Amino acid sequence: MRRVLCNSRKMIWSLLAQAPVSLAYYKSSPSIYKTKPSTPLNRFSSGFLAPISTPAIRVFCSKPGKVGSMASSVLNQGSISYLTQREAAEVDETLMGPLGFSVDQLMELAGLSVATSIAEVYKPSEYNRVLAICGPGNNGGDGLVAARHLYHFGYKPFVCYPKRTQKPLYSGLVTQLESLSIPFLSVDELPVDLSKDFDILVDAMFGFSFHGAPRPPFDELIQKLINLHNYEQVQQKSPVIVSVDIPSGWHVEEGDVGGEGIKPDMLVSLTAPKLCAKKFSGPHHFLGGRFVPPTIAEKYKLCLPQYPGTSMCVRIGKPPQIDISALRENYISPEFREEQVEVDPLDQFRKWFDDAVAANLKEPNAMALSTTGKDGKPSSRMVLLKGVDKGGFVWYTNYESQKARELSENPHAALLFYWDGLNRQVRVEGSVQKVSEEESEQYFHSRPRGSQIGAIVSKQSTVVPGRHVLHQQYKELEEKYSKEGLIPKPKHWGGYRLLPNRYEFWQGQTSRLHDRLEYSPQEIDGKLVWKIVRLAP
Numbered sequence: 382m383r384r385v386l387c388n389s390r391k392m393i394w395s396l397l398a399q400a401p402v403s404l405a406y407y408k409s410s411p412s413i414y415k416t417k418p419s420t421p422l423n424r425f426s427s428g429f430l431a432p433i434s435t436p437a438i439r440v441f442c443s444k445p446g447k448v449g450s451m452a453s454s455v456l457n458q459g460s461i462s463y464l465t466q467r468e469a470a471e472v473d474e475t476l477m478g479p480l481g482f483s484v485d486q487l488m489e490l491a492g493l494s495v496a497t498s499i500a501e502v503y504k505p506s507e508y509n510r511v512l513a514i515c516g517p518g519n520n521g522g523d524g525l526v527a528a529r530h531l532y533h534f535g536y537k538p539f540v541c542y543p544k545r546t547q548k549p550l551y552s553g554l555v556t557q558l559e560s561l562s563i564p565f566l567s568v569d570e571l572p573v574d575l576s577k578d579f580d581i582l583v584d585a586m587f588g589f590s591f592h593g594a595p596r597p598p599f600d601e602l603i604q605k606l607i608n609l610h611n612y613e614q615v616q617q618k619s620p621v622i623v624s625v626d627i628p629s630g631w632h633v634e635e636g637d638v639g640g641e642g643i644k645p646d647m648l649v650s651l652t653a654p655k656l657c658a659k660k661f662s663g664p665h666h667f668l669g670g671r672f673v674p675p676t677i678a679e680k681y682k683l684c685l686p687q688y689p690g691t692s693m694c695v696r697i698g699k700p701p702q703i704d705i706s707a708l709r710e711n712y713i714s715p716e717f718r719e720e721q722v723e724v725d726p727l728d729q730f731r732k733w734f735d736d737a738v739a740a741n742l743k744e745p746n747a748m749a750l751s752t753t754g755k756d757g758k759p760s761s762r763m764v765l766l767k768g769v770d771k772g773g774f775v776w777y778t779n780y781e782s783q784k785a786r787e788l789s790e791n792p793h794a795a796l797l798f799y800w801d802g803l804n805r806q807v808r809v810e811g812s813v814q815k816v817s818e819e820e821s822e823q824y825f826h827s828r829p830r831g832s833q834i835g836a837i838v839s840k841q842s843t844v845v846p847g848r849h850v851l852h853q854q855y856k857e858l859e860e861k862y863s864k865e866g867l868i869p870k871p872k873h874w875g876g877y878r879l880l881p882n883r884y885e886f887w888q889g890q891t892s893r894l895h896d897r898l899e900y901s902p903q904e905i906d907g908k909l910v911w912k913i914v915r916l917a918p
């Protein structure tokens with residue numbers, strides 16, 4: 382297996398030169414509250430943002446060093462393989478023959494891939510009404526399956542299925558849709574101009590078995606999709622076209638030969654893209670059909686991207702160009718009022734922390750730590766919260782690092798939690814002390830042995846000649862401590878504890894009128910209490 386990293390996680394950050402201000406960026410998981418994109422451009426950005434939060438896309442090639450010597454028909458563009466019409470049919474036969482798949486299985490997975498690709502880019506809150514136009518073959522079947530999944534994802538699907546196939550698989554799919562009260566529309570019932578009644582048009586008319594020129598009634602349906610581009614000029618918002626596997630009417634290998642065919646906004650290639658996909662120039666190209674076994678990949682020398690996590694689809698090709706200045710979310714959250722909050726900010730923090738854990742956010746204990754040395758220039762970095770109680774907020778690090786140097790010069794710091802999916806931010810400020818040596822010892826030995834060795838190897842924040850140096854030292858120490866037994870904690874590794882003297886809880890709201898509640902200590906009758914005030918957003 383050869384792995385080629387072809388699209389790395391987007392790094393957003395840039396810099397602020399010289400000014401005594403510092404920035405850090407940390408990406409956590411996707412939104413949980415429904416955030417409604419506020420500008421038309423953001424419709425793309427919401428689709429664009431999703432891949433940022435997914436792991437890097439890797440391309441897996443079946444044979445090392447074989448890219449140049451691939452079967453001539455399996456062409457390559459940017460490390461992705463493209464299939465001819467004949468190969469696509471052969472793959473189909475192999476899957477459903479010797480490899481033991483049934484057409485029902487593959488169609489279910491293909492349709493699910495289409496639905497999840499759509500959902501990654503076009504949110505149901507904005508693109509709700511879907512018309513699936515289904516053809517007589519398996520491509521049409523994929524469309525029927527996708528319509529069912531889209532229904533369950535919160536869309537309102539309609540189906541146009543003019544040439545029904547009299548096979549139990551297809552009649553079953555129709556019954557399933559009817560049981561969900563999904564309307565079936567005949568060609569005559571469709572409006573002349575599809576743009577007013579639908580937000581998404583799923584083109585599932587023809588797949589890789591298409592040949593010749595489209596026959597009725599599909600010629601007329603394809604023309605309706607082509608006409609949309611004309612309506613687009615007079616309409617402000619036009620529906621998007623999502624083609625399943627092949628843009629219908631396009632030559633399976635040559636693409637849109639006359640240049641007058643449909644121009645889909647999204648193409649979901651199934652199993653592997655067919656040659657015509659090279660001519661696709663829309664903003665969203667996805668691959669679905671996460672069922673290709675290695676034997677097929679090897680036989681056809683397929684270079685396909687790795688699917689991220691448990692996803693049924695993966696973006697191929699570049700994400701659309703976006704205007705950073707137009708990237709924004711409109712936060713929609715429950716109200717956050719003075720009457721609801723805990724008297725003690727620590728209790729309030731615990732409540733919100735529990736919410737972040739319950740919402741399954743990635744690393745809810747990740748926090749930005751900002752420090753300043755005697756030069757007054759701030760610096761920030763992420764650290765992990767490892768404990769919180771009346772005594773303060775604890776994290777562990779290297780006592781000879783930049784942050785440690787700054788804390789020795791100025792024992793005041795700020796912590797920042799950002800819980801993306803909940804539209805929440807918490808600021809905690811206070812004075813910092815080292816934790817006791819026993820506490821550090823105890824925590825150090827609770828860490829995985831690899832991280833313990835890592836802490837010995839890393840002279841944090843100093844210059845290293847290359848990564849091999851770290852890995853060589855790691856290997857040597859791994860050998861040294863290969864037998865069970867204690868790995869000694871380096872003297873220069875341990876914890877810090879921040880004792881808060883200010884908290885702020887921020888809940889994002891619409892029109893930037895966020896809720897901000899600040900806690901600061903106040904003496905009343907000789908007793909320290911937390912005063913709560915609301916700050917302007």
Ligand SMILES: NC(=O)C1=CN([C@@H]2O[C@H](COP(=O)(O)OP(=O)(O)OC[C@H]3O[C@@H](n4cnc5c(N)ncnc54)[C@H](OP(=O)(O)O)[C@@H]3O)[C@@H](O)[C@H]2O)[C@@H](O)CC1
Pocket residue numbers: 469472473476487488491516517518519520521522523586587588589590591592593594595596597599625626627651652670
């Ligand atoms: N592993 C895989 O590969 C998987 C494949 N899957 C899916 O299967 C798709 C391929 O399906 P498929 O073979 O059933 O063919 P498809 O393209 O849907 O249409 C055939 C029908 O169209 C008709 N027709 C043809 N030309 C026409 C014309 N000019 N005008 C009018 N009609 C025309 C043709 O009629 P005929 O010409 O035979 O009379 C026949 O009825 C593939 O693209 C993918 O979406 C996934 O489900 C799962 C995994």
Ligand SMILES: Cc1cc2nc3c(=O)[nH]c(=O)nc-3n(C[C@H](O)[C@H](O)[C@H](O)COP(=O)(O)O)c2cc1C
Pocket residue numbers: 407744747760761762763764765766776777778779782783784785841842
């Ligand atoms: C999510 C996340 C958590 C981190 N947690 C820690 C941590 O708990 N302790 C630590 O020393 N470094 C941690 N790091 C690395 C720091 O951000 C930083 O690179 C390192 O501590 C050196 O910072 P300094 O040179 O400013 O001292 C983490 C990084 C990330 C992205």
Ligand SMILES: Cc1ncc(COP(=O)(O)O)c(C=O)c1O
Pocket residue numbers: 765777778828832
């Ligand atoms: C260098 C370094 N030290 C310490 C930590 C804290 O994490 P843990 O103690 O769970 O390994 C991290 C976490 O990313 C880290 O990167």
Ligand SMILES: [K+]
Pocket residue numbers: 520584585586587588624625626627628629
């Ligand atoms: K199609």
